[in-house]
Amino acid sequence: MAQATETSRDKIDILHFVKANIRDYALLISLLIIMAYFQYSTNGTLFMPVNMTNIILQNSYIVIMALGMLLIIVAGHIDLSVGSVSGFIGAVAAVFMVQWKMDPILSVVVCLALGALIGALQGFFVAFYRIPAFIVTLAGMLVFKGLALTVLGGASVGPFPKEFQLLSSGYVPDFTTFELFGQPFNVLAMVIGLVVTALIVRANFKERSNQLQHSMAEEPNVIFYGRNILIAIGFLGFSYLMARYRGLPNVLIVMFALIVLFTFITTRTTFGRRIYALGGNEKAAKLSGINTERLILLTFTIMGALAGLAGLIFAARLNVATPKAGLGFELDVIAACFIGGAATTGGVGKVVGAVIGAFIMGVMNNGMSIMGIGIDWQQVIKGVVLMLAVFLDVYYKQKQG
Amino acid sequence: MQPILEMRDITKTFPGVKALTNVNLSVMPAEIHAVVGENGAGKSTLMKVLSGVYPDGTFTGKIMFEGKEQKFSAISDSEDIGIIIIHQELALVPLLSIAENLFLGHETAKMGVINWYEAYARTKELLKKVGLNESPDTLITNIGTGKQQLVEIAKALNKKVKLLILDEPTSSLNEKDSDALLELLMEFRAQGISSILITHKLNEVTKVADRITVIRDGSTIDTMDCSDGTVDEDRIIRAMVGRELSDRYPPRHATVGQPVLEVKDWSVYHPHHAERQTIKGVNLTVNAGEVVGIAGLMGAGRTEFAMSLFGRSWGQKITGTVKLHGKEVDVSTIPRAMDAGLAYVTEDRKTYGLVLIDHIKHNITLANLEDVSKRGVIDDIRELQVANGYRRDLAIRSSSVFQKTGNLSGGNQQKVVLSKWLFSGPDVLILDEPTRGIDVGAKYEIYGIINKLAEAGKAVIVISSEMPELLGMSDRIYVMNEGRFVAEMPVAEASQEAIMRAIMRS
Numbered sequence: 045m046a047q048a049t050e051t052s053r054d055k056i057d058i059l060h061f062v063k064a065n066i067r068d069y070a071l072l073i074s075l076l077i078i079m080a081y082f083q084y085s086t087n088g089t090l091f092m093p094v095n096m097t098n099i100i101l102q103n104s105y106i107v108i109m110a111l112g113m114l115l116i117i118v119a120g121h122i123d124l125s126v127g128s129v130s131g132f133i134g135a136v137a138a139v140f141m142v143q144w145k146m147d148p149i150l151s152v153v154v155c156l157a158l159g160a161l162i163g164a165l166q167g168f169f170v171a172f173y174r175i176p177a178f179i180v181t182l183a184g185m186l187v188f189k190g191l192a193l194t195v196l197g198g199a200s201v202g203p204f205p206k207e208f209q210l211l212s213s214g215y216v217p218d219f220t221t222f223e224l225f226g227q228p229f230n231v232l233a234m235v236i237g238l239v240v241t242a243l244i245v246r247a248n249f250k251e252r253s254n255q256l257q258h259s260m261a262e263e264p265n266v267i268f269y270g271r272n273i274l275i276a277i278g279f280l281g282f283s284y285l286m287a288r289y290r291g292l293p294n295v296l297i298v299m300f301a302l303i304v305l306f307t308f309i310t311t312r313t314t315f316g317r318r319i320y321a322l323g324g325n326e327k328a329a330k331l332s333g334i335n336t337e338r339l340i341l342l343t344f345t346i347m348g349a350l351a352g353l354a355g356l357i358f359a360a361r362l363n364v365a366t367p368k369a370g371l372g373f374e375l376d377v378i379a380a381c382f383i384g385g386a387a388t389t390g391g392v393g394k395v396v397g398a399v400i401g402a403f404i405m406g407v408m409n410n411g412m413s414i415m416g417i418g419i420d421w422q423q424v425i426k427g428v429v430l431m432l433a434v435f436l437d438v439y440y441k442q443k444q445g
Numbered sequence: 446m447q448p449i450l451e452m453r454d455i456t457k458t459f460p461g462v463k464a465l466t467n468v469n470l471s472v473m474p475a476e477i478h479a480v481v482g483e484n485g486a487g488k489s490t491l492m493k494v495l496s497g498v499y500p501d502g503t504f505t506g507k508i509m510f511e512g513k514e515q516k517f518s519a520i521s522d523s524e525d526i527g528i529i530i531i532h533q534e535l536a537l538v539p540l541l542s543i544a545e546n547l548f549l550g551h552e553t554a555k556m557g558v559i560n561w562y563e564a565y566a567r568t569k570e571l572l573k574k575v576g577l578n579e580s581p582d583t584l585i586t587n588i589g590t591g592k593q594q595l596v597e598i599a600k601a602l603n604k605k606v607k608l609l610i611l612d613e614p615t616s617s618l619n620e621k622d623s624d625a626l627l628e629l630l631m632e633f634r635a636q637g638i639s640s641i642l643i644t645h646k647l648n649e650v651t652k653v654a655d656r657i658t659v660i661r662d663g664s665t666i667d668t669m670d671c672s673d674g675t676v677d678e679d680r681i682i683r684a685m686v687g688r689e690l691s692d693r694y695p696p697r698h699a700t701v702g703q704p705v706l707e708v709k710d711w712s713v714y715h716p717h718h719a720e721r722q723t724i725k726g727v728n729l730t731v732n733a734g735e736v737v738g739i740a741g742l743m744g745a746g747r748t749e750f751a752m753s754l755f756g757r758s759w760g761q762k763i764t765g766t767v768k769l770h771g772k773e774v775d776v777s778t779i780p781r782a783m784d785a786g787l788a789y790v791t792e793d794r795k796t797y798g799l800v801l802i803d804h805i806k807h808n809i810t811l812a813n814l815e816d817v818s819k820r821g822v823i824d825d826i827r828e829l830q831v832a833n834g835y836r837r838d839l840a841i842r843s844s845s846v847f848q849k850t851g852n853l854s855g856g857n858q859q860k861v862v863l864s865k866w867l868f869s870g871p872d873v874l875i876l877d878e879p880t881r882g883i884d885v886g887a888k889y890e891i892y893g894i895i896n897k898l899a900e901a902g903k904a905v906i907v908i909s910s911e912m913p914e915l916l917g918m919s920d921r922i923y924v925m926n927e928g929r930f931v932a933e934m935p936v937a938e939a940s941q942e943a944i945m946r947a948i949m950r951s
């Protein structure tokens with residue numbers, strides 16, 4: 045008898061927990077459904093190693109910018125200029141390396157600094173003069189689109205030096221030459237995949253035991269184990285696919301490191317906490333002694349640097365800087381954050397959400413292209429998905445309220 | 446006689462919290478019915494059920510109004526049959542005028558065109574009824590919370606009301622305005638309008654209520670009839686907290702020492718009207734171990750003074766000097782004021798005190814993240830211990846420290862704000878209306894905390910519109926009027942009359 049009530053209570057707990065975190069699950073499940081759907085409708089092309097690698101390469105710059113955008117949106121602002129800024133930085137990089145023959149590493153450093161400076165400049169007006177970010181960055185969008193054109197003289201500039209191209213087209217070299225099913229298999233990718241999986245699962249378990257010790261574990265056991273198994277399958281499966289093609293792309297490493305860094309920043313640091321407080325209630329944050337102006341300035345600076353990095357990666361990938369580079373990126377980046385659960389009113393949003401949001405957009409782009417759906421309908425479908433995601437968000441919030 | 450309203454067996458649960466369990470409430474026609482109970486007892490929730498904020502189906506139980514069962518699916522449904530609620534948190538549009546707010550959604554319009562002449566005339570009439578002497582043109586942001594409350598009441602009057610629900614209407618009013626409001630309720634009663642009055646000011650309850658329903662932990666404890674003469678504050682308190690509360694103000698054993706805070710010639714101008722001097726050369730000293738009260742009417746400039754002192758968070762062209770422990774300090778920004786040892790607990794907890802979408806734990810540590818982090822990385826476990834500690838010490842009623850502060854009852858929100866500032870470890874704690882909307886038991890706890898601070902040699906400034914509280918808690922009282930300190934008296938010489946005299950004389 046006692047047993048029975050115990051399990052039924054457990055069931056209620058699980059249901060309750062899932063309900064309370066419905067947004068997170070819905071997001072992940074949507075990504076899985078979308079992937080399954082395209083895997084089916086592209087006759088298995090989606091999960092081919094080469095295509096998976098492609099998805100990473102195609103979306104890395106969106107993901108990277110989404111990280112910075114998330115901070116800005118959580119802080120209660122927006123940055124419309126990221127596409128133009130990334131295009132502009134790509135153009136400047138081309139001028140540096142192709143026309144002036146500057147050292148690639150030095151060029152990259154200067155470009156990143158320039159991106160940060162642009163972000164800081166926009167953040168300055170938002171933070172200290174309280175001009176709405178929407179206006180400031182709309183102006184920035186126009187300015188840097190124009191400047192990119194000017195810098196390039198209206199033409200495409202390229203190709204880039206070999207070392208620089210490695211940023212986007214390079215792979216982490218393997219230490220052996222191993223073959224699986226008669227094809228080269230990148231052991232290093234698999235090993236790194238294993239290690240990363242182990243580290244993540246270990247961190248999860250450590251946190252779990254900490255939570256249990258202080259009786260703050262809210263997640264039911266079943267869900268916790270299920271989640272970890274899913275993570276393991278996901279990461280191992282992914283590294284396997286990478287290994288079957290050419291191994292781990294350099295951008296993947298950069299992107300992954302940034303995702304880890306930004307997850308850490310948002311969840312564990314005082315800086316991150318203050319951004320959430322700022323977006324949640326600016327007046328209360330200010331009266332709690334938080335230097336809100338400096339915080340806003342800093343988030344925009346970070347965004348600028350990331351937009352710069354994204355611009356470099358995109359230029360390296362195309363191996364040419366074009367005046368059109370970066371066009372419309374801001375839309376994908378902002379959409380990724382909102383699909384990922386960030387609130388338009390600020391104070392809410394997760395890095396994982398933004399990353400998954402970016403991949404939902406990325407997988408859809410990729411899948412629809414393979415299926416041969418025209419760019420026109422792709423836009424329509426992406427727009428509908430964004431609307432749907434935000435609608436569900438608002439709908440559930442109202443229901444819970 | 447048939448009751449006008451009967452609520453039967455109302456049960457309402459939120460995820461993880463059972464807010465109401467089989468609550469019964471009946472209100473007679475032309476009756477003032479008080480609903481009292483501790484913070485988080487479920488009073489506001491019950492009223493939200495009654496007014497359709499929580500629509501039919503989200504709770505169980507029956508609502509009978511004028512003999513008919515009612516199922517509301519929205520607030521407008523309850524308003525249509527004459528049930529009007531004024532919420533604990535005001536719902537006015539700050540950048541619209543009083544008249545515009547009054548007629549929001551109820552514009553006297555012909556084919557969508559508003560007749561503003563009529564609206565203004567009607568507004569004037571209504572404002573007169575609630576005793577508010579302001580032009581209908583005045584923007585809501587330009588009047589204080591007290592006056593905003595009166596606008597809310599005027600707004601309710603504008604609708605055809607049969608049952609008026611007031612959730613802590615007087616918590617932000619001074620005594621005179623509160624009295625006027627209670628008179629108003631009695632006038633309504635004479636006209637046959639019933640009211641439900643939720644308040645933590647028990648003297649009001651005994652003054653005007655015909656019957657009193659006490660709610661504790663989400664259940665009805667008792668409904669008392671005031672006409673039989675056995676109801677007094679002690680009996681109500683006993684029913685509310687479930688035990689005897691012998692003394693309203695705990696004794697303090699602090700020795701008053703050297704000056705901690707000395708403010709000289711403090712002058713401040715209005716942030717938007719540079720020619721208007723709001724604070725006019727104020728001098729104030731608070732000693733170690735001392736609790737100093739600032740008395741004054743609404744609009745005397747007490748909050749403005751406190752906020753300007755706390756990192757210049759209010760006003761402009763601020764002049765004057767501030768000394769802490771005898772040394773002049775820089776308090777020109779909030780972080781600097783905090784470094785110097787100041788802390789300010791705001792009067793308006795929703796706008797200035799809390800991040801409502803975040804949970805208790807994050808709110809408590811927000812002003813002092815340094816103490817729960819190392820090199821910018823937060824120590825989760827330590828943060829949790831801190832939060833749990835305050836939740837226990839201040840008896841913050843909540844499912845856990847992970848409950849959103851937006852879902853807490855008003856009084857418990859106040860305790861979270863207080864925890865935040867206690868955790869910042871100040872030398873001088875400025876409390877602006879610290880017990881507004883707080884129940885008797887929790888007040889006692891908060892007084893105890895103030896005492897502990899004083900006993901630890903800290904300086905405490907209490908701004909309060911409740912004179913009994915000032916008299917009960919302070920060692921010394923400054924009286925403020927129109928931006929000046931017009932009197933200073935040790936508590937032994939102070940009385941409500943003396944304070945009012947000082948204000949009138951100035």
Ligand SMILES: Nc1ncnc2c1ncn2[C@@H]1O[C@H](COP(=O)(O)OP(=O)(O)OP(=O)(O)O)[C@@H](O)[C@H]1O
Pocket residue numbers: 445459460462463464482483484485486487488489490491533842843852853854855856857882884
């Ligand atoms: N939306 C919500 N979600 C979860 N819990 C809630 C929500 N609203 C209220 N509660 C909880 O329900 C209980 C009753 O709250 P309620 O606001 O009715 O108290 P109250 O009697 O009005 O207190 P106070 O005197 O402090 O205003 C509290 O424990 C509160 O935390």
Ligand SMILES: [Mg+2]
Pocket residue numbers: 488489490533612854855
């Ligand atoms: Mg309440």
